[in-house]
Amino acid sequence: MSIDRRLFLKSAIATGLALGFPAVATAQRDKVYRTALIGSGWWGTNILREAAASGRCKIVALVDVDRRQLDKCAAEVAKWVSDQPKLYEDYREMLEKEKPAIAIVATPDHWHPLAMIDAVKAGAHVYVEKPISHTIIEGRAMVKAAREAHRVVQAGTHRRVSPHNVSGRKFLQEGKAGKIGMVRCFVLYGGDGPEQPRKNVEPPKGLNWDLWCGPAPLRPFNGGMHPKGFRSYLDYGNGTLGDWGVHWLDQVLWIMERQWPKTVYSTGGRPIKGKPILTDAEQTTDAPDHQVATYEFDDLTVTWEHRQFAGNPAEKTESVGCFFYGTKGTFHMGWQKGWTFYPLGRGGQEIHEEPKLNQPDDQNIKELWSDFLSAIETGRRPISDIEEIHRSTNLSLLGMLSYKLGRSVRWDGEKEVCVGDSQANALLRREYRKPWVYPT
Numbered sequence: 294m295s296i297d298r299r300l301f302l303k304s305a306i307a308t309g310l311a312l313g314f315p316a317v318a319t320a321q322r323d324k325v326y327r328t329a330l331i332g333s334g335w336w337g338t339n340i341l342r343e344a345a346a347s348g349r350c351k352i353v354a355l356v357d358v359d360r361r362q363l364d365k366c367a368a369e370v371a372k373w374v375s376d377q378p379k380l381y382e383d384y385r386e387m388l389e390k391e392k393p394a395i396a397i398v399a400t401p402d403h404w405h406p407l408a409m410i411d412a413v414k415a416g417a418h419v420y421v422e423k424p425i426s427h428t429i430i431e432g433r434a435m436v437k438a439a440r441e442a443h444r445v446v447q448a449g450t451h452r453r454v455s456p457h458n459v460s461g462r463k464f465l466q467e468g469k470a471g472k473i474g475m476v477r478c479f480v481l482y483g484g485d486g487p488e489q490p491r492k493n494v495e496p497p498k499g500l501n502w503d504l505w506c507g508p509a510p511l512r513p514f515n516g517g518m519h520p521k522g523f524r525s526y527l528d529y530g531n532g533t534l535g536d537w538g539v540h541w542l543d544q545v546l547w548i549m550e551r552q553w554p555k556t557v558y559s560t561g562g563r564p565i566k567g568k569p570i571l572t573d574a575e576q577t578t579d580a581p582d583h584q585v586a587t588y589e590f591d592d593l594t595v596t597w598e599h600r601q602f603a604g605n606p607a608e609k610t611e612s613v614g615c616f617f618y619g620t621k622g623t624f625h626m627g628w629q630k631g632w633t634f635y636p637l638g639r640g641g642q643e644i645h646e647e648p649k650l651n652q653p654d655d656q657n658i659k660e661l662w663s664d665f666l667s668a669i670e671t672g673r674r675p676i677s678d679i680e681e682i683h684r685s686t687n688l689s690l691l692g693m694l695s696y697k698l699g700r701s702v703r704w705d706g707e708k709e710v711c712v713g714d715s716q717a718n719a720l721l722r723r724e725y726r727k728p729w730v731y732p733t
């Protein structure tokens with residue numbers, strides 16, 4: 294960032310013109326945070342853009358195991374600011390050399406735990422993407438590391454600060470939809486038929502595939518896995534429930550002020566995409582093409598449903614969101630279409646609120662970043678604090694655990710164990726590939 298621009302932004306903040314930062318002590322307000330990005334792909338670049346736009350962050354380093362992603366991200370940075378970040382392949386080297394005050398972790402999911410834990414141990418506050426972890430015990434270790442290091446760790450569930458989600462929460466908490474007895478969360482996209490296997494190929498030049506896989510199994514490479522494709526490979530992501538599910542299940546915990554369910558059951562499969570294939574020559578994805586999960590809380594039933602076929606043409610709301618079913622009507626909390634309340638009975642007027650989303654990609658990262666800096670400056674917990682999003686992530690991960698087991702599990706959310714179920718408890722963690730060590 295040019296000095297002139299930084300000075301302008303600083304004085305704008307001082308005169309209250311800046312992007313909604315709360316009042317903070319002058320010394321804190323003038324601070325510019327040395328900021329590093331770990332995982333310089335699609336979403337990491339989106340977050341970094343807001344870090345730069347805040348005028349409070351100097352971009353000192355970009356990390357990626359793929360040189361092409363690094364170069365692309367560096368070219369973007371050059372459009373926003375005059376900072377000249379150093380480029381790294383290994384985040385551990387970056388943490389040691391740069392000692393950033395803030396690290397953004399936007400790698401594929403299987404890398405979030407080690408990168409976040411190492412970053413807080415190196416003294417950085419961290420903005421880590423959702424789902425925070427790939428298995429539940431990693432998430433617990435992340436919360437512990439954040440607390441022991443006394444660092445702020447914000448997770449990327451920006452729906453907690455989206456204006457329409459905030460007003461929708463207020464509407465529901467004021468009882469305007471009555472008593473809520475059931476919530477149905479869903480993401481229904483796509484219309485594909487059987488999945489054709491892709492040929493395994495040599496990783497492209499510039500991509501360190503061994504480091505990309507890191508603690509997870511080393512699968513043969515194909516072009517569908519990276520970038521972005523990891524979500525549908527269960528070694529690295531947790532399918533649609535792990536990817537999208539966290540956003541909507543988090544909305545339920547946040548709006549209904551719940552912490553964890555008593556029981557979880559999930560079923561699903563790949564009747565449309567077909568059986569997963571993995572041979573030396575070729576492979577397909579292995580995440581379910583549809584899935585249903587049921588979460589039983591005291592006095593509340595929550596369901597999750599996703600489909601990667603047939604979209605959602607039969608319902609007039611959008612293809613994503615949650616329906617809160619109350620004694621006064623049905624409330625749809627959505628994304629690009631905001632929220633709508635459908636009152637019970639004849640003659641009732643629908644109530645609707647449009648969203649206020651930022652570009653690109655219709656998100657509210659700007660507001661979440663602002664909350665992150667404010668938490669660092671005031672020492673309060675951020676809105677998407679790591680412990681809360683650990684619990685939201687657990688809902689997705691317990692759904693996947695039940696899906697893999699093929700039966701329901703009883704969950705003790707206090708102790709974070711499946712009650713009397715050694716087979717289920719074995720799935721709360723997984724073996725890491727050497728030399729990586731599973732965090733505890």
Ligand SMILES: NC(=O)c1ccc[n+]([C@@H]2O[C@H](COP(=O)([O-])OP(=O)(O)OC[C@H]3O[C@@H](n4cnc5c(N)ncnc54)[C@H](O)[C@@H]3O)[C@@H](O)[C@H]2O)c1
Pocket residue numbers: 331332333334335336337356357358359362382384399400401402404422423424449450451504505506507519520521522536656
């Ligand atoms: N909050 C949201 O709304 C939202 C939206 C999109 C993505 N995400 C999350 O962001 C994360 C990244 O997703 P994406 O779509 O940007 O994927 P992506 O593939 O575009 O980017 C991930 C990048 O991380 C790099 N990487 C892999 N291992 C690394 C390592 N050890 N060190 C540094 N870099 C490494 C990859 O090479 C890749 O460039 C995911 O966890 C995803 O769930 C969140």
